[in-house]
Amino acid sequence: MKEILKEWKKFLTESSLSRLYQHISEHDTAIITAFRNDLSDMSKCGDGAVATEPDVTNMMRNRDLKATLLSLQYGVTKVRGTYIEDFDTAEAVEVGENSLFVVNLLDEPEFFDLITELGEKYCQDSVLMIPQGGENAFLRGTNNSEFPGYGENVPVGSLTMGQEAEFMTRVQDRPFTFGEGLDTYKSLSRNERMAVKSIAKKILG
Numbered sequence: 001m002k003e004i005l006k007e008w009k010k011f012l013t014e015s016s017l018s019r020l021y022q023h024i025s026e027h028d029t030a031i032i033t034a035f036r037n038d039l040s041d042m043s044k045c046g047d048g049a050v051a052t053e054p055d056v057t058n059m060m061r062n063r064d065l066k067a068t069l070l071s072l073q074y075g076v077t078k079v080r081g082t083y084i085e086d087f088d089t090a091e092a093v094e095v096g097e098n099s100l101f102v103v104n105l106l107d108e109p110e111f112f113d114l115i116t117e118l119g120e121k122y123c124q125d126s127v128l129m130i131p132q133g134g135e136n137a138f139l140r141g142t143n144n145s146e147f148p149g150y151g152e153n154v155p156v157g158s159l160t161m162g163q164e165a166e167f168m169t170r171v172q173d174r175p176f177t178f179g180e181g182l183d184t185y186k187s188l189s190r191n192e193r194m195a196v197k198s199i200a201k202k203i204l205g
Helices: 014-026 058-071 111-121 190-204
Strands: 029-032 075-085 093-103 126-130 137-141 153-157 167-171
Touching: 029 111, 058 075, 058 093, 058 111, 058 190, 111 126, 111 137, 126 153
Parallel strands: none
Antiparallel strands: 029 093, 029 126, 075 093, 075 167, 126 137, 137 153
16 A cells, blocks of 8 residues: 555445454454556565566466465455545545455464565565454555565554445455455365466465
């Protein structure tokens, strides 16, 4: 996100409220993307960042990121991370990018460290970490951009449901819902598992 986060809020449809809350209340979760405005600009990236070949698109990068997350046995669903430029003014406009909501299904203690590593590999300004229960979420800087700064943790508050805000998350055109369910490694076919493992090996080494 390019704007300084003043607070973190999400708004939901009633039908999906229990699903989302269950994921967050039972496990650590995170939101991450592989999207970048200029894929050729590596000036703020760390040494471990994945260089993007000319014919690779943001959608392809997100596909590879999702495959890698699935191979690590995390639950993954697509969401749309958004922020509103000129929030609370007549000129307000919503800007967004395709993101992935990730659930630490096996409650592995290194979950946030692995999400951080992937944020660095994809040269993200930051990744959003959501501790179990939704309290005290924070952004962690994963490249050398000015905000939040590499390795810096910036608190963004706790989960708030039921209202629109400057920063929020959508699934398709709807509020933050999870009716589509989580993708998991176990839910993949044999061929899909082979493809996922191949992509993850390329990303993780």
